Amino acid sequence: MAVEVARPPTRTGSPAIARRPRPVWPRVRHFLSFGAPGVLVYVCFVLAPIAVSVGYSLTNYNPFGPKTRFVGLSNYKDLFTDSEFLTSLKVTTILTLIVVIVPxxxxxxxxxLLDRRGRLYVALRSVFFTPVVLSSVVVSIVWTRLLADDGLVDQALRGMGVAHPPGWLSDPSYALYSVGAILSWQMLGFCVVVYLAGLQGIPQELHEAAEIDGAGPIxxxxxxxxxxxxPALxxxxIVMLITGFKAFDHIQVITNGGPGTGTTATIAFNVLQTGFNANRQGYAxxxxxxxxxxxxxxxxxxxxILQKREVSL
Structure with a gap:
């Protein structure tokens, strides 16, 4: 005789169990303990200076000039008819393209070439990365001596039979490209390290499988x-783009914005010159x-654009 087992009645349409809201204060305290110091530093040293600069840009502020008054967008309108600023924008764009592409x-x-094992390759990696950690002023002074009209580079060219070597830093046709080459040389090691990290993260099995299938090195x-x-690209x-746009140290030490008028003057260089030499801090x-x-x-x-390429891969 079969015995029927009673099943518990199914509950349909039962109301959802109400959850008690989590208390807010522990979360606020957690943020204040760990997040607030970083946020405070960011606000004080990034957002606040930007806000102050925006405020100054709407005035004719000059610490040694007439009384400060509100001028609205007048400074911004003047910028785009200012030949000096437009020239510095062109110089900055050219310099940034060099610094992005060459390194x-x-x-x-x-x-x-350095993606190999061995002490020699480890030592060479350190050699290539050394300029990155050097001071921009030190690098600029060394290259100024090397590229001077009587420097080692021109002396070597004269020894090779070049009667009139170019004035790398004194000729307006070469000065900007010489500064771009110096900045690219200093930042080369950064790109090398990032690309090396990317290369060493690629599984070797992929290359071995492709080689078995007959794929050549190219x-x-x-x-x-x-x-x-x-991702490395x-x-x-992005880092080289920002480096090129904010270039100032090398320009100040190597060419001081010359030779001539504004040949190598970037926007960052003009900001400092306008703000502290001409004391037009509102315009700067x-x-x-x-x-x-x-x-x-x-x-x-x-x-x-670059992240979209990463996703499509």
Whole structure:
């Protein structure tokens, strides 16, 4: 005789169990303990100076001039009819393109050569990274001596039979590209290290499988290495972009904005000259805000394009 087992009645449409809200104070206390110091530093040293600069840019502030008064967007309107500012914008754009392209291309090549085991390659990595940690002023002084008209570079060229070597820093046709080369040389090691980290993160099995399938070195680089280096390319491009736009130390020490008038004067250089030499701090603040907007837009566009490439891979 079968015995029927009683089943518990099913509850349909039972109201959801109400959950008690989590107390807010522990979360606030947790934020104040760990997040607030960092936020406070960011607000004091990043957001507050930007806000002050925006305020100054809307005035004719000059600590040694007439009484400060509100001028609205007048400084911004004057910028785009100021030939000196437009020239500095062109100079900054050219310098940034050099600093973005040259270290990335050469850094990738050097990283491919150093992506091997052995003490020699470890030592060479340190050699290439050394300029990155050197002071920009030290690097600038050394290269100023090397590229002077009587420096080692021109002496070597004369020894090779070049009667009239170019004036690397005294000729307006070469000065900007010479500064770009110096800045690229200093930042080359950064790109090398980032690309090396990306190369060492690629599984070796992928290369071995492609080699078994008959792919040559170029094909393996094009199909495996280069696509998987997309995150490294993103980091290097954004960092070099910002480095090029904010270049000041090298310009100040090597050429002081010359030779001539504004040949190598970047926006950052003009901001300091206008604000502290000409004491037009309201106008210089407007310049700095425009530079900040340009850098932010250029970085955001580059980041979006490069990250989209990463996702598509």
């Amino acid at each position: 990335n291309v050469l850094g990738l090549g050097v990283a491919l 094909e393996r680089f094009r199909k495996i290495t280069w696509p998987l280096l997309a 993103t980091i290097n491009t 603040s407007a310049m700095a805000i425009v530079m900040l907007i340009i850098v932010a837009i250029a970085s955001a566009v580059a980041l979006r």
